[in-house]
Amino acid sequence: MKRGFSLIMAVFFVVLIATLGMMALSFSTSTIKQSSNIYLREQAEVLARSAAEIAIMAMQDHNYSTNCLKNVKVFYPSGGVNAILEAKVSMWYFDRNLTGCSNRILSAIYTLEDRHNIVDNIAMLDISVKSINNSTTEPISLHKRIIQRP
Template identity: 40%
Template structure:
């Protein structure tokens, strides 16, 4: 027999096992990083969508108040909406406070203690956008926007 056939050492087997463990570790790290990046991208997208919905809700509140006859004692105090219709992803809650409109009788949210001429006809609009409970997100989305708007 030849010398190399009689003497076999296990160094190649140890190196192969070491490389397999190294590759498995790298693959698990890559998988973890990929899933974290996908989750972060989804959260950024949903947060941006919540901010855009809050802007739209402010514009819609201004439109609703502008079209309302406030002299008759009726006014828009608050309203709720969901987006999109059908299977909602976001709940939108809007509350409106009126400042210096000259004693609105039908408004629950009237601030009459400010007596400057510049403040007459001003609205304080609070918009709360939150994710719908049916989404079951690991990190809930909630966005608040407060706007002072002159009519």
């Protein structure tokens, strides 16, 4: 009777140790996946900020007398096959005096309060960052809207 009880306790102990080992392995793999997803999410947020700054510089350099600047694309780490993230920036304008941007003007209604509000040279940037080329296990998508005066 004593030997049978010892054998049952030994089997129970082995099963317990194996279960704890499997739980530790599962936890470590999920932690690695989670940390890589957090890293890529941070990269997407940094790319969104950088794309906004590049779009503002492009807006400052653009000649609006001929046509309107509508979109800017930025890739990370490069524009080739190795790109992981793509940022698209769409520009919408509040300036009613832009002649080449009639379909990109957001505010086209004049009110009595407009005489106190200066709305020239103001743009809304719609920033969208997405993972491309199936480079990540989980798709990454980030969307921001900011209002800037370039």
